[in-house]
Amino acid sequence: MTAPAQDGYQDGNALAGPLGELFAVDLTVAECRCAGCGLAGPVASLRLYGPAPGLVARCPGCEEVVLRLVRGPGSAWLDLRGAVTLRIPLGSEDAF
């Protein structure tokens, strides 16, 4: 549980549960690069607004939207347009 911070956002650690429903790896430790300003940092460092009507994670550098996640009754919608890349830490034995 992350306490709400100033101006109504939490840190991106609070994405662990909602993203954990979609992905086998913990994406909050992935490094994402903002498409707006190029800032790179862990998903956990994003500023997270919501949860309703949806989760909106914004860059701490430029406040642009990096990730959006809407959970409907039978579907989730994930928008990563604001992220250039996600660098996801994996075990080295799986390298190719």
Next chain:
Amino acid sequence: MAIISRGFRGRAREGGGKLPPGQYLTDDFPVLSAGPTPRVDTDRWEFTVETESGQAHRWSWAELLALPYETPTVDIHCVTKWSKLGTTWRGVSLDVLLEDVESAADYALVHSYGGYTTNLPLEDLLDGKAWIAYRYEGEEITPAHGGPARLLVPHLYFWKSAKWVRGIRLLDEDWPGFWETAGYHDYGDPWREQRYQDD
């Protein structure tokens, strides 16, 4: 169908038939945010209407306040299931703002300070159905609730009533907005419970 659900849902009577399906009544005014709250100084505030041919119409804050206003009392319905009945606003009807705008567009994309967008058919902004509201219950609209001015289009789910409204683009094609590109319904009629894309 209607007869069954009327007898079936005790809660529907709570609002005396004014509560759309799946909604509950609240006396609060919950604040939902998708980003930092813009603080827009009325000295530099402006509202623009841009037509499909690129023609722009602009109003300053003083010009907006000089237009004839209405004081609609309306029920509002949020897609997160709360409804609030009998809210009173002061604002300028879009019929007034669009009166001298020449356009054959079918769609509108509303945009806000802070970058929010939402789309709706242009006809849903006309005929007394929508306002640029700048007072709520006799007071200035606070920034948290979308002040200095927000769109008020109460017959659709409240995400269409864009806070911090800055302008409207009139378009020949439907252009989905912020929530409409992330799973929410393109139109959002609370009486047909159009919450998500396939509803």
